Amino acid sequence: MTTPGSTTTAKVRKDLAAGFDVAKARQDFPILREKVQGKPLVYFDNAATSQKPQVVIDTVHEFLATYNSNIHRGVHQLSERGTEAYEQSRKKVQRFINAAESREVIFVRGTTEAINLVANSYGRQHIRAGDEIVISAMEHHSNIVPWQILCEQTGAVLRVMPISDAGEMLIDKYEKLLTSRTRLVAVVHVSNALGTINPVHEIIRLARRQGVPVLVDGAQAVPHLKVDVHELDCDFYAFSGHKVFGPTGIGVLYGKAELLEAMPPYQGGGDMIKSVSFEKTVYNDLPYKFEAGTPHIAGVIGLGAAIDYVNGVGLDRIATYEHGLLEYATEALSAIPSIRIIGTAEEKVSLISFVLDGVHAHDVGTILDHDGVAIRAGHHCTMPLMQRFGVPATARASLAFYNTKEEIDVLVRAIHKAIEMFG
């Protein structure tokens, strides 16, 4: 397997002062050489899914082409190699998020499945009628609906922390929502629709004071910030591989070992058992208890390569460079009189949601597409949030470290075109 290891990391650190070489980073992503509508692709839909560096494509290809096999049971060499690579990826994830042990890393399909796992397993075990679950007004549907289903099943009640007009969580209001009935807090680390970086540290601290466990939806945080679950002291942390330059169909649920140990399985099947008889089945240890069936082996191995790649670039440098992009884009877009930026928090990742007077987000998206600019237009799976801001939809440009200021200029020119057309 190709691993841009510690030598690359060391070199990268040395280059920090010299600035980030975006041209070099772009060469790692073959899709960035593609043309759309005859124009160079400007990919600003990274919050939907990120692009894949060549090393991830090669790693997945290498597995499928040279040692494809099932894991954890074969005695033959391919299976041993596959198992080794799969479990190595788990260790990479462990170090990436600074989990205490690799058995605290559960591979799932994505953030959505991770949250559903907690709702079904932990939720049904611990949550009763009259109990309360606290979420925020800026949650993705995947951190709303699993809790609503749980509430329907148990008679528990969903409580929603309000947010400010800038798109920031109102912590004083949150504190009042934490009562003796609160059994769980589930909040988003970085908003997919607004870009807000939420003060999860403080949210966890306040919940912890009351003995309430916290789940953090980290889908949009992991590609942009260094996440340290130990320092955060969260109980569960969920993220998706495909948003952090890995394949789709693979994600991670981190959970504290003592919680995961006590939780019942989410799905039954192969690999999650120690022994099965018709009288009694003994469940496997962590993490296998939660990984029933043949997992997405290629995805897990690809995710490991993506993590190596991100470590090689360095999340600190990514954050610094992306902040420059955010400032540049915010200034350029704010200069357009008919634009309203939705989400103006102090702390943001490189993501800008906006509405244009008299031009529907879909039309903005279509016009931009004609200039090769890929953005997202819609409600971003955050319908309650759209309602909070009184808009049916927004246009969203979400940037990654391989994007450039020149690409932002293309975006701005295309927006002017839309204004002219509809003016």
Next chain:
Amino acid sequence: MDDFYREFILDHYKRPRNFGTLENPDVTHEEDNPLCGDRIRIDLCLNEDRVADVRFTGEGCAISTAAASILTEKIKGAPLERVKAFSMEEMLEALGVPLSPIRLKCGLLALKVLKTGLYGLKHWPGEEE
């Protein structure tokens, strides 16, 4: 691009015909496109198997708004039989712009609202659940 947002479409978007609501409609129906949050409501007053009057309201993109505007022009005063026979193909032809599969839903939302309202349909033919 200029094909897509032709003057014709933009004109219907900026100055939609039959925009508003009716006092005592015989048929009123509203639907949204959950994908993009577009919402269209159509009110109809019927008179002896004819559409005596029609109005629409809602919010949507240029395509869905223009389609609603064009549709109301087509059916105002028309016999119900004609309205019932008005097909998706006719709607797309009246729009006159090529639509991608995703934008097809925008182009057909108004027709869906009209037909669902008229027939009291729960589901739209050919649409997956």
